[in-house]
Every structure is written in C-alpha cells, then in structure tokens.
Amino acid sequence: MRKQELLTKSSGLLARFAYDVRVKNSMGLFDINTIAEDLLVPVFSVVFDCPDLQNQNKIQMNFPAVDLGCSKSRVSLQITSDGSSGKALKTVEKFEEHGLGSEFDRLLIYVLTEKQTSYSSKKLAQAATDCSIDFSPERDILDYQNLSHLLSELPEEKLEAVADILDGFFAAEDTDRKFRAELNAFLEVSVRKIEDEKSSKKYIPSVFVETTKTKEEMRYFANPLFFCEKIDDALSDFDLVEYNRILQLSHMQPISFDLETTISSPYPNTLSDLFGRLTTQLDGISQMKAHLLPYTHEGQAEKTFGSHDYLSGYWEVFRHSLTYGGMGLVRSLEGIQKMVELAHAKIFLVTGMAGQGKTNFICDLVENQFRKFEVPTIFIPARKLNDYPGPNRLLSYIANNRYSPEFGDPHELFQLLNAVAADFGKPFIIAIDGINEVGDLDGFVSELRVFLEALCQYEYIKVIISCRSEFFDHKFSGLFEPQFSGFMHRVRDLRSKMSDENKLQLLASYLEHFKVRGRLSSYAERVLQDDLILLRIFCDINEDQKVGFVPDIYKGEIFERYLMTKIQEFPKDKQQEAISTLYQVCAKMLSVGDFAQIALDGFSMEQRQIIDAFVGEDIVLRREVPPTGLSSLGLSNISFTYDEMRDFLLAHFVISQLSKDDPDAVTTMFGNIKKWPIYEGFFRYAYVLSRKELNDHVIALCEANDDFQTHYLNNLPVLSPDIQSESDVSTVHELLAKPAADRQLRRLFWFLFRKRVLTDPINIQILLDHLAGLEDAGLEAFAKAAFSRSEGYRDDEWRDQIGSLLKSLLGLSREEQIGVGEAALAVSLFFAPHARWDEREAVKNLFSERFEVPEFSGALDRCAKTSSVRVRECLAEIAEGISSQ
Template sequence: MGRFAHEVKVANAMGLFDINTVAEDFLIPIFTIAFNCPDLCNQNRIKMNFPAIDLGCETSRTSIQITSDSSSNKVRETLEKFDTYDLGKDFDRLYVYVITERQRTYTSQKLTEVVNRLSIAFDPTKNILDFRDLVKRFFELTNEQLQSINRHLEVEFAKTDANLQFRDNLDAFLEVSRQKIEDEKRTKKYIPSVFVETSETKEEMRYFANPLFFYRKIDDDLRRIDLDYFNELLGMAKLKPVAGNLREITTLEVPNNLFELRARFVQQNTALETIQKDVSLFSRHGDHAEQFEPDDDLKGYWMVFRHSIESSGSGVFRSLENLSKKIGIAQAKIFLVTGMAGQGKTNFVCDLIENQFKAFEIPTIFIPARLLNDYPGPDRIFSYVRNNRFAPNTPTINDLFKLLDKVANECKKPFVIVIDGINEVNNLDGFVAELRVFFTALCQYDFVKIILTCRSEFFEHKFAGVFGSQFYDYLYHVQDLRREMSESNKSRLLEAYLHHFKIKAQLSEVADEFLKNDLILLRIFSEIYQGKNIGYVSDIYKGDIFEKYLEMKIEEFPTPSRQKVLHSLYKICSKMLEEENFLQISVEDFDGSERQIIERLIREDIILRREVPSLGLASIGVENVSFTYDELRDFLLAYYTVMELSGSHIAQVNDIFAKIPKWPIYEGFFRYAYILARKRNSEPVLAACEASDDFRNHYLNNLPFLSADIQTSEDVARVENILKDWTTEYELGQVSWFLFDKRDESEPLNVKILFDHISTLDDKESERFVRSMFFTSGDFRDKNWRVSVNQLLHRFNELSNNKKIGLGVPTLALVLHFAPYAFWDEKEAALDFFERHQLTPEVGDVIRACANAASVKVQSCLKEIAKEREEP
C-alpha cells in the first residue's frame, strides 16, 4: 500500500493525474473487504462526474471520496457537496481517502464549521484516511480476507511491473516492427528507391499520426481566411455580417498534451461549424437546400453585389470545409487506404513508418496482414502482438490498449498500429468479425490509432460493412493513392524504377506514357529487363511483356517443376473457360504440388492473387484464386487456347469463339488470341477470329498491338482501304491517328501511309479528311474541329527546333497539310519554322515531298515559304 501511495505521488509530480482515476477501481476490492461493503461500486460509472463521492455501497450505506489532495479545503469542498446534493439520504458514513498521505491534523475553522453542519457524523481524525490508516484495519481481517487483498495487489502490481518493463523495452518492442519492414524489402514488396509519395495523402497522414506537432498548420490556415473582406461585401449589400471571431480560435492556449489538443480541436471545430453554416447561404459549394433570398427592399443591392459575395463566400466556405476536414483527420482513429493491386499501398505504409514515423519518433506496430494467418482466431491481431517477446504480459486486448494509450500520452504522440493488406488474411468472414471487435475496443482509447490497407475489390465485397455507421465518425478513407499522383510524380516513379532495376533505355513518348500509367506493367517490365541496356523503345506490346514475364517466372522454379507450373496455370484457365467464371475459381481439386505452385505465385501478387470467397455454406473452407491483372488473365486464356487447344481441340476452340461475345473477357481475349494466332501461325484460331461478325472492329481496336514483326503487306492494304473509305469518320480517325504516331518507317505500318494518302486529296477532299480526323463525338459545333487542329499546331510550335526536325519528313509534311485549317497565328508560326529552316536537308525533303500535293492550299503554303527565301 505504501508503494501505491508513493507511485501516485511521483506520477502527480510529473503531471500525470490520470492515475487518480485509476486508483478508484484499484481500491474497490480492498475497500470492499476492509470496510465490509459488499456492493461497493464506482459512482462515476453510474453517473459521469458524480458529485462529492467516488465509491458507494448502498447495502452498508458507506461512501468514499478518493483524492490525492490532502488539504483541508479539499475535505471541506467534499463535505459541502455531500450536503448540497443531499447524499445523506443514501449514505450514513463518508470517508475521505487520501491516496498519497493525509495531513497530521485538520483543525481549519472553516472545515470545523462544515463538519458541524453536516447531516451525518464525520470525525476528521477517524474519517480522513491514508494507507497507514487502511493497513490498521487489516489487523481486524481474517487470513482468507488478507489473502484475497494480497492476491489482488500482486495481480495489479504484476501488471504495473509488466508495464514498466514494457516502457523500458519500448525501443526493442518497436524494433520488431522495423525488422518486419526489412523483411518486406527482402521480398521486394517494399522497394524504397522506387517510392514516390502522394503528397496530399502524406500531408493528411501528418495530421492523423502527429497532431500535436502539425496542429499549428491548421492555425496558419485559419489565419489566412479573410472573413473580414467577406463581411465587408455583405455590408455593401446592407446585409448582416457573419458572426465568428476566427482570431479567438487561433490564439487558444498552446496544448501541452494530447488531452488538451483534443479539447482544442473540439472548440475549433464547433466554431468553424457555426461560421460555415452562416457562410453556406452565400456559397456555391456545400448543401444548397437553403440559399440566401434578400428582402424586397434589398434586392437592388443584392443584384449589384451578388457575384462578388458568392465568389468570396464560396472561397471562405471551401477553406472552412478543408479546415474541418483536417481537424477530422487529426481526430480520426482509423486511416484506411484502398486501391487496386500494384498501386503502391505497401510501399506507401512502409515508407511512412521507415521515414516519417521514425523521424518524429511516433510509436508504431507494423503488421503484414498475411502473417496473421499463423495465428488462430478469433483474436489474431492481439496474438500477433503478444508473440513479440518485448510485449507486456497483458491478459486482454483492453489491457494492451490501456498501456499503449498511456505510452502515447506520455510521449505526446498517438500509438499507431499499421496492418498492411487485410485482404491477405485467410477466413475473411471470421476476420471481418475480429476487426469489428478490435475496432470496438480501440475506439474506447483516445490515443491509439490504426492504419489499414486493403485491395479495393475485397473492401467492397467483404470489409465495407465493418466501417459502417458504428465506426464512420472514426474513419478517414483514401480510396486511390495513384489518382492523387501528379504527372511529375509519375515521371519520377518511372525514373526511380529504371534506376533501381538498373535498366538503360530510351523510351519514346508513347512507351513513356504507357509505363507511367500502368504500375503493374511497369513492375513487370522492370523485372524482365533488370540490369539490361535495351536501347530505344518505340512501343511496348503487352502480349510480348506478359509472355517474357511468365517465361522468367517459370524458369525460377526447379527444372523438374517448370512444366508443372505451366500446366497449373493452364488448369486455372481451363476451369475458367469451362465454368465461364473469370472472376475466381476454386483450387479445391488441385493436388498438393499444384497448390504449392499456386501459393508461391500468390505470394508475389503479380500473376495470381487470393480472391474474395463466394458466399454460401458450400464455399466455407474453400480457397479461390484469380489472376492479379485482368489483361494478364485475358492473355493467359488466349495463350492456353492458341498453344494447347488449337492443335487437337479445334471443336472446343470454335465453341469458345461462339460463346465469347457474351463473356466479359471478350475484347481482351479476342485481342490476344488474334495476335498470338498470327505469331504462332495458328490457322484454327486465326480462322475463328476472322470469321467473327465484328472482326473489322476488333482489327481496328487491335492495330496498336500488332508489333512490327507480324505486320504484313495485307495489313498495309487493309489500312489503305480504310483511309479511302468515307463511310465512317470514327474508323478513319482511328486509323489516321494510329499511323500518325508510327514514326519508324522501317515498320510496314507507319506515318508515310497516311501522308501518301492525304497528298492525293484535293482541297475539298482534304478538308473533309482532316475534319474526320479531328472531329470528336458529341461535338455539335461545326467549327470546333478547327480548334483541335489549332491545338495540334500549337503543341508543334512549342517544340524546340531539334525536336521538330526529329519528327521526321512524313510527320513534318503532315503539319503543312494541317496548317491551312488552323487559326492564323498558329498557322503563321508553323510556316515561319519552315521558312527559316527550308535550306536544311530535313525541311528541304519535306518541301520536295509536298511538291506533288493535290491540295491548292498546301501549294499556297509552299509558295509562301519559297517567297520568303526569294526576298532580300
């Protein structure tokens, strides 16, 4: 008991007064025995901030006030409140227990006066106690009662000792999570050098994980809101100003701990909501259910100032809304990041922990969710944490949260638990229930927070219900990390991948854009060409990339298993085609070696992924898989059809092509089946493709996927016929832009085909052709196609001279064919380039190439260029 009094005294000296509240529950089992109070309970559990007393027993009619303040004033206040609230009708005895140390005497005159007026008997020498007085009562107890008190003290101090040991070992405890980050690096799930942050999400995470440091940014934003100007505009329109002093909520006392910060946020948010409600009447944003309507005598003023007021009001409203969002993020307890596979969720959280959290010393537990599969339900998260040898010996999850909450308040930063990839946990239905229980416990503790990542489709199918109304107010959800990436960040990410995988390459603009906007393909591309110098890359063909990647991955298996790997993938394809289910298939009937292969491919999460189980009793315990990347799935299904079925199962091939128009994989499957059939000279599949009713549409859509090695003179003839066919403007534009981007004249299909065709057109035909190229669907204004021509010439004019010349003769010649249909300024700027560089070999070749153009307008452009050369 002396130890407990000493620890309270030390904690109070450090400003940690929450131990006084803990003392109430700590002392109940002891007082129940020592004071013979069988029904003693905490009155604050019955009613928050119960007056005068903390503990009470209706049976023995005994009440006890617990305090660390031993002063006469504190005792007097307690007695006065006891009488004020007429507690004498419920209790005959009142004790004041000082958990530190009572005064020697209580002779204050004011205290004596209150004692004399008290409705019950109270003797300061007998009713004001500390641990010494309590121990004297122990002499009157039986051995059994003493043993009961002793067991209680041993258990409670064992918890305290474990907590103290945990604080001593906190760095070692946190180091375990840092080791898990290193494991993620070794498995290449986290590649630090290719991480490019999404700055907006990182900023949001600062408010969430370190609010006591970053709350000042909220104050800065508050100071920037110009409510005075907005009120000045209202005054001009003879309207009442919006009440609310923003200065007051930016000059609040500096918070010293997380408790004070929370109170500060509540005060700020309440003020912001009030102002926001008033400003919303004059804003174009937010809820438009109620908009400002002036009285008749003010309508004239309103007409004059309405635009200015609504513009300013919209700005103020949006600023207030953003601030409320930041405060909401700072107060949130659950930060959820969802997105498709390969979008960088693991990289995001690992970088966050390794760099930002480490720099700010934010205590963090990192849990790769797949590791939870090593623990039995229904409390896998708690079991995982307890398995850390530095974790405290806490019997329940609430005990753990209580400890983490205290550590957080002591270090003035939330204690953050990070679980990456919750979709990777087996028995998802059971884990959903576990999360709900886990969140229920977590949300009771002020300063413990959690960050979760999950694949979008799993979240929608399995986890969305967990974050319903019960936890909605605690949640902040980032739905797509990559959607928030700027173009410059995408470029940096591409450069980082090439640098990390030591790839030397010169990417064309097309190839560059292709990789920047498909992160899974970028990862596959990088793994294939790791450590290689691949030179100039004009185009990237997905089918080639997929085939090379699959070959590489199969070769990583031991030689005897390689054929088994391919056949395991074929078996998945066969089941998908047979069951006409392309979302997921069960691996229940796969043998042990096949399942091992599948599990290894799932761990990499590039080829295969574990899938959301089907609903119903029949699916319990059955594992389902699918392909991670839909286009890779379509490629593999086509590859299986061409390589495995077309040789000896022609009837099955024809049956597939008869059914595919109704399948969701139709376009992707057709594309790769057609391309692979051409590469592998598979006559049955090629015949089935070309016999399709909509083969022409497929052919046009798949032109960009025909690599140079499979292009033929027949393709050239088809393309030339489409250019001559005026029946559909869409097809003509589709083929024209495909050719326009094909600058390599060594390929059969290239930009020269387009130039040769347009050179044969007279002015009327040329205008019609250019209009078809630049016309966009849904554009009902006849002249808007000229705007598109003008925009193309504007982009051309912004290029450096070297880049212009680098476009090649056919492309530069097309610029001259387009110029007559652009606006004057861009046309003249383009012609000026040709005039100034007409003596260079490249531009000279362009002028000679256009000399035979049938268009009079093009000939006029050539004369204008030549005239400039003739003038002195």
C-alpha cells in the same frame, strides 16, 4: 501463518504504491482517476465494506469534496497526495458547503503518500466539531500505514481478496514498466517487418510517390497535436466582415457569431487537452454553419427571405452575393471541419484495386513519416495472420513480438498502448495492410469487429487499414458501415489523387529503381504511367538492362516475357507443371464461361501450391471474394490480377494447346466468342498469337469474322514489328484509301503518325505516301476526318486541332524539333495549309530558317512529289523565304 504472509505482502505493496505516487507526482505523470478506478475502489470496497463504492465524477462531473462514495454504506472518501491540515480543512468545508451530510454518514481522507504526524490545527478541529457527521482528523485521515493496520483486522478471506487486487495491479504495473523499458525494441520489430516487405518486393520505397492530399489528411489523423496549429490558422483566416456588410446592405441582421473567440483556447500540450479542444472547435463550426445555411441554396434561401414583402426588393438585388457568398463560407467551414474530424478519427481506411500502391503507401508511412515524428506504430502485413489460428490472430501476431507483454484480451493491450500514447503526446498507430489477404475471411470479419470495438474505446489508439475494393464491398463494408462510420475516414482510390506530375515521377522512380536504362517515346511513357501493373511488369522483365529507344509498348510480348521469367523461378522439374496449371485455369474459365473468377475444386495439391506461389506475388493470379452457398463451403476462388494478361493467357492456351488437341472445339468457340464479355481482348491476342505461331486455322477463323476489319484496325498497335508483313502494309494502304468512319480514320492516322521507326514494315512513310497522293479536296477531307473531335461544336474546329499540333512543334526546343524526325516534320507540312493563318506562317518561317538542318531539308524533300496544289504553294513560299536570307 497464511494470514501473516498475506499481510506482509499487502503492506509491502501499499508502501510501494505510496512511493510510486511520490515519484510520479514529481514528474507530473500522476492520474488520480486512473488510480482510483484500477486500485483504490476495489481495495476500499473490501476494507470498508462498501459494495457500491464508485468514482463520484462518473455520477456528476467535478463532484465536490469527495472522490469516492458508496450509497449503500454511506461512506465517502477524498483521495489526495496532499497530507496537510490545510487540505483536510478544505475538504471538510467543501463537504459541509455542499450538504453532503445528507448523502454520507462517514468522511475519510486517504493520503496517497504519507499523512502528517499529527493534526493539531485549531481551524481543522473546529471544522470537525461543526461537521454535520462524526469526523475525527486522527481517526479519519489515513495513509498506507493506517490501511495496513486495517488490513490486519480483516478476516483471512477478505485479506486474501485485497492481496489478489494488489497483486493484479502491480503485475500490470510491472508489465507496463517492462514494456516501456523495451518499447524501442518492440517498435523496432515493425521496422524489420517493413524490411521483409522490401525483400519480397511488396514494398519498393524508391518508387513510392506520395499524393499531396492524402499526405495532408494523414498528418491530421496520425499526429494531430503537431499539426493542430493548421486548424487554428484556418479558423483565424475565416472572416465574416464582407458577408456581414452585404447582409446590412440587404437590410438583414448581420451574423454576430464570433467563431475565433468561441473556439480559441490555450494551445494544447497533451492529447487530452487537444481532443477536448477539438470537440469545442467542432461544436463552434457546427453552430457557425447553422447561422450561414439559411442564406444558401441548400438552406432554401429563396423561401426563407424572398417571400417577405419588406425584404423582397433588397433580396432580389443582393440574392446572388448572399447565396453564393454564404455557400462559399459554408464550404470553407466544411474544409476546416474535415481537418478536425480527421484529427478525431480512429480508423483510416484505404481501398483500391490491385496494384494501385496501397502497400507502398502504408509501408512508407511507417518507415518514414511515423519514424520521423516518433509516432509509435505496430505494422501488421495481414497475409501473415494466416500463420495464426482464429479467433485471436491479431493479438497472437502482436504477442509473437518477443518484447510484447502478456495479455489475455484486447483491453489489456489497449490500456498499455493508450498509456504510452499519452506519454508520447501522439496516437499509437496499428497499421494493418491488406485485410483481404486473410484466408478465413468470415472468421476474420468477426475478429476484426471485436478488435475495432475494443480499440474505439481508447482515446489515443488509432488504426490504418488497407483492403482491395472488391473485397471490401463484398465482405467488409457491412463491418465498417454504419458501425464504425463515425470513427472512420476512407480513401477510396490512392491513384485517383495522383497528378500528372505524380505519375511522371512514379515512372522515373520505377525505371531508376529497377535500373532500366534507355529512352521511352512519349507514347510509351503515357502507356506505362497510366497502368501501374504494366509498369511493374515492364520494369521486372527489363531489370538492370539497356533497352535502347522504346517507341512502342507491345503488351503481348511483355506478358510472355514476364510469364517465362516467373515460370523459370520454379525448380526445373516443376516448370512444365507451372505452365500446365496456368493452362488449366484458362481451360476452366472457358468451360464454365466465367472469366472473373473460378473455384479451385478439381486442382491437385501440387497445382494449388503453384497457384499459391503465383497468388503470393499478386501480379499473375490473385485470391478472389469466396463464393457463397452450401455447395461452395471450403472452396477458395482465384482470378487473373490483370485483365489484359488474362485475355493474353486465354488466347495463348487456345493457340498453343487447344487448337492442337481439339481444333473442332476451337472452331465452335469462335462461333460463340461474340457473347463473351472478354470478346475484344481475347480476339486481339488470338489473332496476334496465331500469326506469331503461324497457326493458319486460327488465323482463318479470325479473318472470317464479319467485323474483322474493325478488329484489325483496333489491333494494329499490338502487331509487333516481328510479325508485321508486306501484306499488312498493303492492308493499311487499303484502309487509308477506302471510305471509313472518321473515328477509324482518325485512329489510323495517329497510329501511323507515331510509328517513326522506318525499319518497321508499318511506319509513318505509309502515311506520307498516302498524303502525297491526295489532291486538295482529298487532303482537306482527310485532314478534317483526322483532326475532328467527336465533341466538336464548330464545323471548322478541326483547323484548331491542326493548329494545336503545329503549336506543339513550334513550342519545342531546337534539339527537340530535330528529335521529332524528318518524317513527322513532313506530315506537319502537309497539314500546314489547312491551319489558321498565324500557325501556317509560323511553320513556313520555321522551315525557312532551319532549312540547312538535315531533318528539315529532308522533310521538304519528302513533300516534293505532293499532288496538292496548296502544299506545293506552301513549299514554294518556304523556298522564297530561304532564297531571301
């Protein structure tokens, strides 16, 4: 009874298989090699007792006449969906033509669909008679019905083995069909994960600014079939005509290698065609480079050609054109080669410091580019892997998708994804964002290695991975390099590829997204666009607010407001504990003298939960590379994400708590701070906060420092108006008047020049008062110090720098010139006499023409009491110009 059940089941599955083949053939989707490997080899091995049966194409590419063969049983099989006599005749003829009778004693032809009712062809009968082995068309041409009959003759254990093979194959087929039917729903889960990233503000799409170079690289990587035409265009543009002309003039053999002809082929329609074509192109490029390199400096052209007597004269004449021209051609080929390698690459790795936009980059790819081009993608935020146990976090995460098929190992998953990619004509992308956020780094490194080893065996599956640089260097570099270096393209720093236009666009996008309404000075714009974490913090604290005009960026104020906002997000009964926890982090850093990171031993469970909340946002605190050694097993490390915020918080802890609890410890600390790597940053905020909190003890410790004047000058920009005093005004006047290094005076000048809010105690008027009191010699000395550059090569180059300042004024629109303000316009008048003649005359003409504008007339009034004869002469000439109009 059991045998009959097995036979009925197996016969039914074979009939289903024949039907599936017929359907797939009609759609052009049938792959004989895949079918042979997955089903026919194991079935025929049992049925025909062929233990060593294998695909003959694995032994020799395009093996003739037969597809499968067993060296032990000497049985061979031709697999075909064509059951005609003509196909059978051709098979027998090829078998004989290639002398396969010496390798096999039996030839079987298996028709995947249905064979003919009979084979009465005289040519086939003659070929069977003439065959070197015993071949009978009626006996040896089989289809699923014949195979079912053969199954009935097998003992039960063998029949059960065949049934299990068929069961497993069609279970996988059913899984594949179900997965494909629900593929859109499966992929939509990743889209919902992107929405989660938006909700947590990990991904803010409206502030994403794409760098052109990285975008171009990603096109070749993620959608090579669509963008491969760009590679063809680049190859078509590669031209040796001019270089060969120079070679001929040099009496050298021209290069006859025709790159375009060598690598061109019909345009690919499938990924399989494409990757074969790319391999050919890569070989052609390598050969072309090998032809060119001997003529370049890298190929030691001087030794190769310059030493030959009969060539040396010609070589001397054309050496420059040949070596540099050859190198230019090689670099052009390397650019094309990089496109091809990107298309071939399996791993796209993005590393960089915290806050540089890695998550935004990956999320934007998934949400916009990949969806637009229908590139199938799985998105995995790596921090979510902490919810799953090792060693199969990645597989568990994917399996948690309700539309995911069941799979026992990566290969089952990748076989399925690879088939989907082949149908789509686009790679299947797995995007893993922030692998440094997995808690069990050691375990995850091993897991990721296994995952990537499996993935790299599948031609149409690729992975995008992001990681913080320091984690990559410490934990993951040994995994990727050298093991996967041949499969990988790495972007080391997204921000380094941003142009000034990108940065301005990013600044505008942030302000718009957070609805921050106001106007930033050019200085404030520059500070924010050069510091993405500070920009994010600034926008967070000013979200949906009118900020008016922002002339300066005072980081201490921004940090304090941001930290208050974050602490207020905790429940009221936890807020004091949140502050205390941050202070304890600071206290531990100070006690151990390590300002890069600390271990979390000694922190209570409640404090660790608070730390986890801060780490989750990755702006105040972040996880760090874990310590090594037995003594630190099980510990995790943290640090402050932003170095300046760390310095601010350390100073805040010292001023607000430690100086009250243990003032002697603070006194001792200030005796040692010069040894700290964070000395300057800590001193800056300790001084500013002590003044703000009226902490006379710490103020005295700061001012007692032997290089306090240098610190004071450096820290003027962080003294916000609310803590500036008349004492500061007097100090700045003194600093301007006393001899100082050019660098210090230059810094002070530019600081005062941009302080144009006249209601602030320290403002540009201090500079104007000082300039008005200088006679000609003093004013020239001041101008030379303020406008000299450390890298200047000429004694009078400072005049050119004054000219640059004046040109910037002259280049503004009429409205923008007014916006500069009368104080800044007055400064230009003090320095105009020391500029070159053309800029000096242009400025005088400008003031003569616009004297009726209040800002210009006000500027003239501010200069009226000058002690400089040259400035008074300049003012007189402007007055003459006004009277002559």
